[in-house]
Amino acid sequence: MKIQEADAKSLLVAQGLPVPAWAVAQTPAEARTAAERFLADGAERVVIKAQVLVGGRGKAGGVKLAGSADEAEAVARSILDLEIKGIPVRTVLVGPAADIVKEYYLSAVLDRASRRIIVMGSAEGGVEIEAVAAERPDAIVTIPAHPIAGFLPFKARQMAFRLGLGAHLKDAVAIATGLVRTMVANDADLVEINPLAVVRERAPDGSFTERLQCLDAKITLDDSALARHPGLEELRDPDEEDPADREAREAGLTFIKLEGTIGCMVNGAGLAMTTMDLVKRAGGEPANFLDIGGGARADKVAAAMRLILADPKVTAILVNIFGGITRGDEVARGLIEARSQQDRDVPMVVRIVGTNAAEAAVLLREAEFHTAETLDDAAAQAVAASKAAAA
Ligand code: GDP
Ligand code: MN
Numbered sequence: 055m056k057i058q059e060a061d062a063k064s065l066l067v068a069q070g071l072p073v074p075a076w077a078v079a080q081t082p083a084e085a086r087t088a089a090e091r092f093l094a095d096g097a098e099r100v101v102i103k104a105q106v107l108v109g110g111r112g113k114a115g116g117v118k119l120a121g122s123a124d125e126a127e128a129v130a131r132s133i134l135d136l137e138i139k140g141i142p143v144r145t146v147l148v149g150p151a152a153d154i155v156k157e158y159y160l161s162a163v164l165d166r167a168s169r170r171i172i173v174m175g176s177a178e179g180g181v182e183i184e185a186v187a188a189e190r191p192d193a194i195v196t197i198p199a200h201p202i203a204g205f206l207p208f209k210a211r212q213m214a215f216r217l218g219l220g221a222h223l224k225d226a227v228a229i230a231t232g233l234v235r236t237m238v239a240n241d242a243d244l245v246e247i248n249p250l251a252v253v254r255e256r257a258p259d260g261s262f263t264e265r266l267q268c269l270d271a272k273i274t275l276d277d278s279a280l281a282r283h284p285g286l287e288e289l290r291d292p293d294e295e296d297p298a299d300r301e302a303r304e305a306g307l308t309f310i311k312l313e314g315t316i317g318c319m320v321n322g323a324g325l326a327m328t329t330m331d332l333v334k335r336a337g338g339e340p341a342n343f344l345d346i347g348g349g350a351r352a353d354k355v356a357a358a359m360r361l362i363l364a365d366p367k368v369t370a371i372l373v374n375i376f377g378g379i380t381r382g383d384e385v386a387r388g389l390i391e392a393r394s395q396q397d398r399d400v401p402m403v404v405r406i407v408g409t410n411a412a413e414a415a416v417l418l419r420e421a422e423f424h425t426a427e428t429l430d431d432a433a434a435q436a437v438a439a440s441k442a443a444a445a
Contacts, residue, residue, distance in 0.1 A: 055275045056107045057289045060147050062271035065240055066247075071232045072225065073268045076149035078105065085130030088148040090123045097150030102129050104136060104143040107291065109272070110182065114138045119151050144293065152269055157249030158217055159183050162199070162233040164243040171199040171237055173209075173230055175217045179249040205234040222252065225266040240286060241279030246272040298361055305357035307346055314339025315440045317362035317371040317400070319355070321346050321380050329374045332429055338437035341368045349379040355388025356395065363398050370401050370440035372432055377408030386414040390421045401439035405432040 057065075063073045075095075077088035089100045104116030111117050116138050120126040126148065136143045157180035165172045175195045178186050186193050195216045199205040207227055214226035229250065237245045247268045254262050280287050292300060302309035308323065316338045320326035323345045330340040342365065346358050362368055375385045385406060393402070405426045406414040418425050424439075426432035 055277050055280065055286075055290055057273055057275065057286075058105045058107065058145075058291060059103065059271055060105060060145075061289045062245075062273040063268070065236055065242075065273060066232070066245075066268055066271055069232045069236045069239065071229055071236070071268055072266060073271070074149050074152060076147050078145050079130060079148055080145050082127045082131040082134065085146055085148050086123050086127035089120065089126030092148070092150045093123065095150070098153075099151040100126050101147075101149055101151040102126060102133055103147045103149075104133050104138055105145040105147055106138045106141045106143055108139045108141060111138055116143065152251060152253040152267055153255070154249070154269075155252040155254050155264060157251050157269075158219070159186070159194075159246075159248045160213075160217075160230060160233065160250045161244065161246035161248070162205070162237045162242075163246070164237075165198075168198065170201060171205075171234055173197050173199060173205055173213060173234065175213050175230075177217050179251070183246075183248060199234045204238065205231045207231060219252075219266070222264070222266050229266060229268065236273070240273070240283060241276045242273050243276050244272065244274045248272070298364060301357065301361055305354060305361075307344060307354065307358055307361065309345075309358075309361055310343040311365065312340055312342050313367075314341045315367055315369045315444070316436050317341045317344075317365065317368040319344050319346060319358050319362060319371065319373045319375075321348060321350060321375050321385075325374065325376055329372065329429065329433070332433040333372065333437065336430070336433040336437040338370075338433070338440055341365055346380075350388075351384055352388035352391055355385055356392040359389070359392035359396065363396055363400065368400060369443035370403070370436045372436040373402065373404040373406070374429060374432060375404075375406045375408075377406060377410055377414075380409065382406040382408060382410040382414030383417060384410075386417040386421075389423065390417065393421070401436075401443065403432050403435040403439065405429060 060078045066073050079085035092100050099119045099121045102118050104111050118129045120129045130146050133146050134143050159176040159179035161174050176193050178193050197209050197213050210227040210230040213230050214223050219226040233245045249269050251269045252264050253267050254264055257263055316333050318329050318340050320329045326343055326345045333340045403424045
């Protein structure tokens with residue numbers, strides 16, 4: 055689950071990380087009020103940023119500076135009128151603008167290959183890190199965190215020196231270790247600061263000082279761990295969730311979209327993985343992982359079918375149900391119902407065994423479904439149907 059920048063910043067502040075003040079505004083007038091406050095508190099300019107769950111807002115015109123309350127109101131109005139990568143901007147973040155000396159990149163990310171949290175940093179911050187990684191991989195420094203102790207201070211110092219942040223060692227160490235704490239405390243799989251910036255500030259005596267600040271924050275939370283953090287579920291932004299993900303979540307289905315052409319509907323996570331393996335062995339590529347769960351009833355089956363068919367790449371569907379608590383005839387009824395509603399005619403191969411399989415077979419035969427006795431046969435039929443559709 056992705057959360058908005060303002061919410062991500064709250065989680066950083068909770069771990070003691072340095073983040074400039076901010077307010078969230080839904081209207082130009084609210085943005086003006088917030089700007090007036092920051093300007094009265096001594097800011098020379100304010101920054102106004104679109105709150106949408108996509109990167110590259112700056113490039114898309116969603117991050118702007120304003121030097122007065124009037125200008126802040128006008129800029130907020132223009133940003134609230136924007137659509138960034140297809141997402142309408144509903145709120146903006148307003149804060150005192152930082153005077154940036156240099157931008158860095160720093161993140162904590164779950165590295166599944168090494169089964170650890172790693173801290174990634176680059177002195178080439180501000181820009182898209184994927185581009186840096188592709189063009190100049192040596193510009194990225196990667197240091198693993200300790201599985202239990204977190205990001206140890208000596209590792210954090212190594213990171214700071216390798217990024218050229220020796221002049222800000224104390225701040226850099228506090229931020230790098232704090233990123234990993236933020237990650238662990240919230241079961242996040244990514245905590246990213248881009249840019250982490252050296253900013254210039256004027257002291258009361260008129261002299262300038264420099265320090266590090268987290269100017270942007272991106273956090274993704276592990277959906278499977280949300281039950282452990284009741285407060286975090288409230289940060290979900292249903293308007294920005296992928297429609298397929300939302301439908302799956304609301305229907306209680308576990309659904310992960312993949313790249314292939316064969317839609318899979320299965321009950322049970324293990325059986326779903328097996329089904330995908332057998333599709334691959336039969337020469338096909340699964341279009342999704344879909345576990346309809348135990349005891350699924352007809353309406354759930356219909357919802358699963360809608361999700362599968364919403365993917366235009368799907369050219370065949372394989373249904374594999376092992377009836378235990380789930381009753382085969384319920385699933386068959388759900389399939390018949392779903393097919394009567396669907397506007398796209400995609401060949402479907404159904405294998406139902408276990409509880410009420412005989413009743414299911416009668417229903418499916420009457421409705422003229424393609425059926426299969428074994429999973430190998432079902433996979434082969436689905437792959438053949440998909441290849442015939444492509445030809
Ligand atoms: P993103 O484009 O979605 O990653 O949004 P960011 O919050 O990272 O902002 C993009 C860029 O805008 C940053 O890399 C900075 O160069 C600039 N920016 C963001 N906040 C400030 C600020 O407070 N002051 C100044 N001068 N520039 C800022
Ligand atoms: Mn950014």
